[in-house]
Amino acid sequence: MKWRIGSRLLQRPEARLTAHFFGAMFDFGILTPQGADSFTHMLLGGVGSLIAVGLGATRVYAAKYAALSGNATAEPYRKAVLGDDLFLIGLPMLLVGLVTILVSHSVFPDERDFRILGPLPVQRALIVRAKIGALLLFTGMFVGVIHIALAPLMLLTSVGRFREHAVLWRFGAWVLSSLTASVFAVLAITALSGVFMLVLSRTRFHSLTALTKSGMLAALVICVPFVFHLPGLGHPMSARAEWLMLVPPAWFVGLQRVLLASADPWFVQLFAIAMAAFVLAVSVVAAVYIVLFKHFEWLLLRPPTVWHGWFRQRTSDSSNTTATSAVSLPARLGSPSFRAVQRFTAATLTRSQLHQAVVLGLSACGLSLALSRLVNSNFVDHIGSNNHPSLSFIGGVAWAPFALMFVCGISIRAAIALPMTHHANWIFRMTESDEGRREAMRAVNHVVTAYVVGPSVVLAVVVMWLLLGAVAAIMAGFIVSAVGVVFVHFVLLDWRRIPFTCSYLPGKRLIAHTVVFGVAAFALFTSTGSTLVGVSTIKPSIPLAIASVLFALGWFLWRRRLAMWRETPLIFDDDLPDQPLQLGL
């Protein structure tokens, strides 16, 4: 009987539509059905790994709290508990936030939904309800799994000798406060996405929406290593450091403590911030859904001419110069083909959500690695110190720019390899010529070089300036640039495409092969580069000579690349490797 009722419920249009929207959250628009299936399997594998990691971490926590319980005083234990509470609330917030950003393209009904579902006998309210239902299901699934994975850790922090509350009470307070924090993360990101969608949709500023989402993704990725520093914040939490009011997980630790009947004004204040932020996020999301529900036609189906953007309207729109100035480039910047490809690449990277997510998301991993290394090496403590830091310390700090460079190289190559409206590439195919191809590839080279070398040089110069002064900074910049121009050659090895114009076949190599090779290359690259910079602070002549040789090599490789590009036709369809992979078993 129950089964029949359940089956009948699942057959209702609302349930079917919710299931459809839920499935669409796994679809990023570029995957084939087989690819989408693999992605779902990968996601489920990730969930399983998360639970496994959570269980594995219990051993570390068991040892930590056994040691703390053996202390003479309760203070270290309480500080550790505060820090771990921050971590056990902050980690789910971050992971759920990342997942929400990844599916933010389908959290609100969009033009496509209404154009497809509008002519069908389906009420608009049903579409909106189904969207909300799908979002709740999707994020609820992740919130549930993450909390199941972290539950053993929370229990271990609650059973020590110096515990202040009953285990179940503390566990219940954590579940409630952490769930609220995770829901807040979902709501905050949904609210931001919604506001941008309402304000900016169907104009050329649509790109701002994509840019904001990619920015949020990058910011959250950068936060990943810092979340693992949260357990160490027990001391500032107990010292009521004011800056913690800017750290959202701390707000919900306030909620947890209020639920545990704490009357401490500090926790009450954090609790008040948490509640205010939560109510604000709920209100904005509710308002977005209501506005969308009531004024859908105007918001998403309005003709593109209604709104041109505020600063465009200030200028005289009648002149040709105004219209083309945004896309005009001085002739000295290169040939027409060079300008065409450079502009096309920049426009795609600033407007396509997918490409931005790849380039900024992966680069953020690099930046987070670099920043994490700097934080772990107590870099800030050495700024302005009169003592010359040790060679190993400088090498450790100089590792950061090379790590960033390596990851930026991978990210930009991955992004420009992904297609954008693949069928529109006929215009490039129709206009391909030897000289044009060389110029187009020169533009690719410029973009890649700027992205790979630029941020790393800036990071190296800033870090070394703060640590050792201007001369060391200039030398570090020179060495990082030299390594960068050679590294670009490896990033563009075998590259014969106009960015975004070639179809994309994933999985051309074994994942294990790629990972092992990638990790080995990363280790070799970062250690060699950081050693060069480190040695340059003591004995500059050798690293500078090596850097000069690298510059010469980079120039030679660049000339060779240009010649190769001129002679070799471009490819527009990805191909599996023609040689079978030798496993060597």
Place this chain on the structure above:
Amino acid sequence: MLEARGLTKRYGGFLAVDRVSFHVQRGEILGYLGPNGSGKSTTVNTVVGLIDPSAGSLRLDGVHILDDPVGYKRRIGYVPEEPHLYTHLTAIEYLMLVGRLRDLPERALATRVPELLRLLLLWDSRYATMAAYSKGMRQRVLLAGALLHNPDLLVLDEPFSGLDVTAGLLFRTLLRMFVANNGMVLFSTHRFDMVEQLCSRVVILSHGRIVAEHEVASLRTGGGPSLEEIFVRATGQDDFTPLARRILDVVHGA
């Protein structure tokens, strides 16, 4: 003159185009008619150089396209059947991209692009990305892109789909004036009325082969069969009543 001789395209065992020969003279619009799957688009893709023929030759003004493929492509403008555009770009950005890829000087682009957008009634939407454009608007952008470099030969694959009546009339006039200025047009379409109104000759394709070729003027003079009748006879597609009846039977649950 564009001259195709024995043009053949094979995909493995499948023969998409089988020894097709035709020519387009200066000042002429050649209609290229055929049912779906007859090989029209394959021929068009071969003519514009997007795919290489398995056999046969293409010459423009006597020069084999393989002798100077880049020079050949510079002389043609193309409007594809589907409005495949980079819709994340604005119309201005797209036309600038096309112009630069066609090696047009920046100064020429700065005047031609805005003027074309104005004349094709796209000026008001110039700051919107083409993702927000209707099919007709995208078609107009494609036509602007095809004309931007003042080509000798226009290859049009269903260019009127999605266009409103006004834009359709404008395009017809434009094409007539283009060929009056010694241009050539290869006009692939499904629409008999367009062929009758615009083309001087028509080639009918079926199963990858040319099955009929006619002077359109002779059809207009009357007396003989209409273009539709010629098409139906040539392609072997006669009475559709039984098929229509079966479809309705399925819908009615008979």
